[in-house]
Amino acid sequence: MVTESPRASTAPAGELLAHVNTLRADAGLMDGYARRLLATAAALSGCPAAPGWSRAVLERQAAACFTAARRLRTAAEALDTHTRAGSRPLTPAGLSAPVPPPPG
Amino acid sequence: MRADGHAPGRSTPEGRDAGQDVRGLLRRCARDVVDVAEGIRAVSARTSTVLFAPHLFAGARRSPRTGLAAQWALLRALTDRQGLVGAVLGRESLAALVAVTSLRLRIAAVLVDHPEFARDPGMRRLAEAVAGHGLGAVRALRTLLRDQGAQRALSGLTPLMAELPSVRALLDARPPDGGPGDGAAEAVELADQEKQFIATEGSFLGFLRTIEVLSAGGRILVQNVRGPDGVVRYVVQTPGIAPGRPRDDAPHDLAAGAGRGLSEAHPPYLRSVLLALTKHGIPRGADLALIGHGEGGLAMLHLAEDEEFCRTYRVTHVVAVGSRAHDVQPADPHTWIATIANQHDIMPGRDGQDLRDGRAAGSAGDPRPNRYEVDYAGPTREFPLCHLLREYIEHLRTVVPGARADVDEALTPYRGPIVRTQAYRLRDRGRPPEGYPFLTLPTRSVPTTVGPVDVPVRYADSAAAHLCFPVCADTARRLLPDVGWLTPSLLGRRALAVLSLHEHRSTTIGPYTEIALSVLVDDLWRPRRYDIAADLLRRPDLRRTGRYVLSLAVTSEEARVVAREIWGQSAMRTTAEADLTGREIEVRSRDLGLTVAGRLGPGIRCPEADWVLYGRRGGSTVRTLVRAHGRPRLHPGTGVRLRLDTAAAEPLAGQLRRLGMNTARPLFVLACPQFMAHRSAGAVLPR
Numbered sequence: 001m002v003t004e005s006p007r008a009s010t011a012p013a014g015e016l017l018a019h020v021n022t023l024r025a026d027a028g029l030m031d032g033y034a035r036r037l038l039a040t041a042a043a044l045s046g047c048p049a050a051p052g053w054s055r056a057v058l059e060r061q062a063a064a065c066f067t068a069a070r071r072l073r074t075a076a077e078a079l080d081t082h083t084r085a086g087s088r089p090l091t092p093a094g095l096s097a098p099v100p101p102p103p104g
Numbered sequence: 105m106r107a108d109g110h111a112p113g114r115s116t117p118e119g120r121d122a123g124q125d126v127r128g129l130l131r132r133c134a135r136d137v138v139d140v141a142e143g144i145r146a147v148s149a150r151t152s153t154v155l156f157a158p159h160l161f162a163g164a165r166r167s168p169r170t171g172l173a174a175q176w177a178l179l180r181a182l183t184d185r186q187g188l189v190g191a192v193l194g195r196e197s198l199a200a201l202v203a204v205t206s207l208r209l210r211i212a213a214v215l216v217d218h219p220e221f222a223r224d225p226g227m228r229r230l231a232e233a234v235a236g237h238g239l240g241a242v243r244a245l246r247t248l249l250r251d252q253g254a255q256r257a258l259s260g261l262t263p264l265m266a267e268l269p270s271v272r273a274l275l276d277a278r279p280p281d282g283g284p285g286d287g288a289a290e291a292v293e294l295a296d297q298e299k300q301f302i303a304t305e306g307s308f309l310g311f312l313r314t315i316e317v318l319s320a321g322g323r324i325l326v327q328n329v330r331g332p333d334g335v336v337r338y339v340v341q342t343p344g345i346a347p348g349r350p351r352d353d354a355p356h357d358l359a360a361g362a363g364r365g366l367s368e369a370h371p372p373y374l375r376s377v378l379l380a381l382t383k384h385g386i387p388r389g390a391d392l393a394l395i396g397h398g399e400g401g402l403a404m405l406h407l408a409e410d411e412e413f414c415r416t417y418r419v420t421h422v423v424a425v426g427s428r429a430h431d432v433q434p435a436d437p438h439t440w441i442a443t444i445a446n447q448h449d450i451m452p453g454r455d456g457q458d459l460r461d462g463r464a465a466g467s468a469g470d471p472r473p474n475r476y477e478v479d480y481a482g483p484t485r486e487f488p489l490c491h492l493l494r495e496y497i498e499h500l501r502t503v504v505p506g507a508r509a510d511v512d513e514a515l516t517p518y519r520g521p522i523v524r525t526q527a528y529r530l531r532d533r534g535r536p537p538e539g540y541p542f543l544t545l546p547t548r549s550v551p552t553t554v555g556p557v558d559v560p561v562r563y564a565d566s567a568a569a570h571l572c573f574p575v576c577a578d579t580a581r582r583l584l585p586d587v588g589w590l591t592p593s594l595l596g597r598r599a600l601a602v603l604s605l606h607e608h609r610s611t612t613i614g615p616y617t618e619i620a621l622s623v624l625v626d627d628l629w630r631p632r633r634y635d636i637a638a639d640l641l642r643r644p645d646l647r648r649t650g651r652y653v654l655s656l657a658v659t660s661e662e663a664r665v666v667a668r669e670i671w672g673q674s675a676m677r678t679t680a681e682a683d684l685t686g687r688e689i690e691v692r693s694r695d696l697g698l699t700v701a702g703r704l705g706p707g708i709r710c711p712e713a714d715w716v717l718y719g720r721r722g723g724s725t726v727r728t729l730v731r732a733h734g735r736p737r738l739h740p741g742t743g744v745r746l747r748l749d750t751a752a753a754e755p756l757a758g759q760l761r762r763l764g765m766n767t768a769r770p771l772f773v774l775a776c777p778q779f780m781a782h783r784s785a786g787a788v789l790p791r
Contacts, residue, residue: 015157015159016157016159016160019154019157019160022150022154023151023154026147026150026151029143029147030144030147033140033143033144036136036139036140037137037140037202040133040136040137043129043133044129044130044133044209047126047129047130048126049126049127049130049212049216050130050212051208051209051212053208054205054208054209054212057205058137058205061198061201061202061205064198064201065140065144065198067184068144068147068181068184068188068198071177071180071181071184072147072151072181074177074180074181075151075154075174075177075178075180075181077177078170078173078174078176078177078178079154079160079174079177079178081170081173081174082160082167082170082171082173082174085167085169085170
């Protein structure tokens, strides 16, 4: 039977927290990409030579970026919850104790 | 249209025409969108890393409720409909979809000012691939970029040269022959006819004319010049990639950037140049001027940025014509750098921007020391004409003579007698020559009035449709030269006339379109009744029948001269547009009043369409052997129609009318959307 020492489990928790931060930052980036695509669509809407499809396609892809940003945020929260749960002592049922929401 | 090629009324107060602004906007948007695509791909990669992080897996075993929830949330972010990495579930990634949007915008930008590019075979294939939306476009584009056969056409897409690699990477569609190259250089002799064009005194235009001579065959030239002060200096002259000509075994990566030092992985082209300079025996510390056109100019600018190279030699001047590199940072701050570009030239610069992103028109001079940039509005707008060195030389004489004088003045140390001239053929040992092994042939140079031409003439990428009509044998005989031994081969009681339509996209004599009318003729000495059938089983070089070319129309002067002087065919120059790559074929020549259009019906594979062509020169018949390598198909001729919209009688229209081909449908069409071929030097027969 293998037991993990509390010291050994802090390193993975730190790594997972870094992942949480990465996911949150990437969610922000995806929001930014969506806005850039919308700005491009807006710029092209006033351009007579812009292809007719461009606005609709860019808006659709911007929407996909917004969706991806939302999913990344959700994943970041879920991973944060999991990380905090992993750093608490296990309950008899093998489940982690409730975790308070992250600050901010 | 004004003399400078601008339509009046289109210019903005800043001197930039409206089309240019529109194109600039489209191009900037395309660049912004591809940046977004690259960002999305990076986010996808990081999210995948988190999903497969070992600690998350281990943690999920300990805390399954939260661990699995986190994994599920990550999986959704990646593989949700239009998720980051949709390919996991058979969808396409968001980055790939956005990359295709960028490429479509970029294509639109090119076509705004250069609608002629819509006819380019590579552009056509690219536009067809991305014509749809979403997943279909991504998959079609990925298939195209991975297709070995399409690489030739895509490599001619000069205006998209900067975009395609990043789109390739975003679609994970590496080119099929993306292996590492291996540069090499060997000293070669110039042909006698080429030597006549090499100047004996150093001058800017003289160097450019030398580069023009070198444009075929992947060569560079190094000249030793004795300057006015008696010091021998060296001038390296490099041509760019000639559009529509095979690259053979020359390195393909002229425009690729240099490494951070000579010891690092240089692209094969620059390695080849370095080897050539070493072979030339240029002493360390010698003065060098680097002069190049197009991609050759970019390569020279890369060299000037290389610290180790500039420690070995003193690069005093770099002159790049038809290339733009506003951001160049020479390793030696004393290097004088000049770039000269026609605003209409859409040769991309080093950062993916077009030449037209450059400085305002006529802005010779630069606040930065040792920098000289000329970005002028030349009279030539159409690509690739506006990119040809011949055009630049003419513009430097007539449109921007001041730039010529300035560069000549800067090059004063190199303006003296040329004491040695040596050409070097650059090779890439890491890749087979283009068209290998079919097009890898011994060649010899034949002088013509347009310069020396290597024979056999090689065709690396062509499409053809041969429309075969049964015609009246007597009429056909009357159209043949009035010699007794040229008689039409008979199919029953009819002769066979062939209208051959060719779209030659890449040949050793440049790209051109060809329309040829020929009649099948018997052996000149021993005509036999069944030769026409027996020849189907014979090796091409042993065939007795051949096609006598009655009329030939071609779209380039070089092709006309070669057909006339080497193959003895009565060729004329015309304009024509051809699309022979799909099931719908169309060839249109306004000059000839001829249109061939229609849809090819179901076809069957047939053997290679090798031919023997006959022409006449003086009192002799010239026999030319044509070998082809492709996948020709035989189609019924019912769907294809030849139309004549001219009352002219000569030369081609009259013959077509007399043979009745304008009112009949072809019996069958032999079509091949892509093939290679070579045509031998004509053998003169004593009849």
